[in-house]
Amino acid sequence: MKTQIYTSFRRSPFFYVGDKFKLVPQLKEHFPNDIDRFIEPFCGGGSVFLNIDADSYHVNDIDSYLIALHKLLFDYSNDIDDFWNKLTDIINEYGLSASFLGRTVPDEYKINFVKTYYAKYNKEAYMKLRADFNKDKSDLLKLYVLLIYGFNRMLRFNNNGDFNSPVGNVDFNQNVVNALNSYFEFVSEKDINFYNKDFEEFLAEIKPTTDDFIYLDPPYLITFSEYNKLWNEETEHRLLSLLDELDKKNVRFAVSNIIRHKNMYNGIFDKWAKKYNVIDITSNYISFHDNTQKGSYEVLITNY
Numbered sequence: 001m002k003t004q005i006y007t008s009f010r011r012s013p014f015f016y017v018g019d020k021f022k023l024v025p026q027l028k029e030h031f032p033n034d035i036d037r038f039i040e041p042f043c044g045g046g047s048v049f050l051n052i053d054a055d056s057y058h059v060n061d062i063d064s065y066l067i068a069l070h071k072l073l074f075d076y077s078n079d080i081d082d083f084w085n086k087l088t089d090i091i092n093e094y095g096l097s098a099s100f101l102g103r104t105v106p107d108e109y110k111i112n113f114v115k116t117y118y119a120k121y122n123k124e125a126y127m128k129l130r131a132d133f134n135k136d137k138s139d140l141l142k143l144y145v146l147l148i149y150g151f152n153r154m155l156r157f158n159n160n161g162d163f164n165s166p167v168g169n170v171d172f173n174q175n176v177v178n179a180l181n182s183y184f185e186f187v188s189e190k191d192i193n194f195y196n197k198d199f200e201e202f203l204a205e206i207k208p209t210t211d212d213f214i215y216l217d218p219p220y221l222i223t224f225s226e227y228n229k230l231w232n233e234e235t236e237h238r239l240l241s242l243l244d245e246l247d248k249k250n251v252r253f254a255v256s257n258i259i260r261h262k263n264m265y266n267g268i269f270d271k272w273a274k275k276y277n278v279i280d281i282t283s284n285y286i287s288f289h290d291n292t293q294k295g296s297y298e299v300l301i302t303n304y
Contacts, residue, residue, distance in 0.1 A: 012045035013179040015153045021047040036211035041199035042218050060195035060202040067196040072140045077188040094125040098172045119169040126167040134162040214253040222264040240272045252304045260297040277302045
């Protein structure tokens with residue numbers, strides 16, 4: 001199922017709310033061109049590494065399911081037909097909407113539920129798929145389907161370890177197909193290594209050199225997405241101290257962050273950043289809890 005890729009920048013097939021896809025053109029303007037290893041301790045959906053030219057890639061995230069899904073898609077990049085056959089079987093088995101297959105929501109749903117017809121149509125099938133996945137959690141392709149049809153396309157699990165995102169008002173459409181094929185096209189030709197570690201353990205294992213480049217998009221201390229709940233002042237200080245040590249070794253890095261958001265201010269990061277180059281970024285930050293854009297001061301800090 002090969003489709004023309006219409007954008008000059010590749011979009012992650014995970015479609016994270018607030019991911020860096022729209023900011024990639026701004027970020028790349030300030031990245032070095034000569035990169036041996038591109039190292040990303042907080043890769044998220046992968047929108048950044050998918051748009052970088054490097055000899056090899058070492059990408060990490062603390063979310064084990066996210067890395068497992070990256071590995072799943074990476075493995076399928078060598079047999080794309082098998083991926084599409086199995087994914088289509090899941091969609092058809094549960095009766096989910098799929099405009100890329102020509103199966104759209106009936107008109108009565110669009111009339112009776114003008115703004116939520118995808119959610120109304122898919123809810124029963126989605127809940128059945130979610131329950132089936134949670135029985136043993138071994139079929140990661142089912143998890144990927146849940147991610148695409150889920151609310152805000154978030155990987156969210158409850159305290160019992162069960163995936164618990166509600167159904168979203170979304171469809172498996174041609175945009176998803178394009179993003180997946182673009183991902184397959186990129187990773188099939190690259191030397192990519194995935195890790196699931198704490199950022200400090202990851203960098204200790206990688207041992208960055210002066211020929212490498214590290215891009216970091218850590219959780220933001222003053223925002224409230226699900227991912228950022230893992231972050232606090234202690235981890236913020238731990239990261240900044242580690243970056244100072246990398247700078248002493250002449251390892252190039254760039255780090256994204258938000259200094260101001262609504263009425264909040266990250267003084268820890270702002271004070272630290274003044275030692276380096278501060279580049280203003282036109283922010284598109286939105287969160288799981290509030291998907292409207294708010295007044296934020298987003299920056300990119302570089303040490304080169």
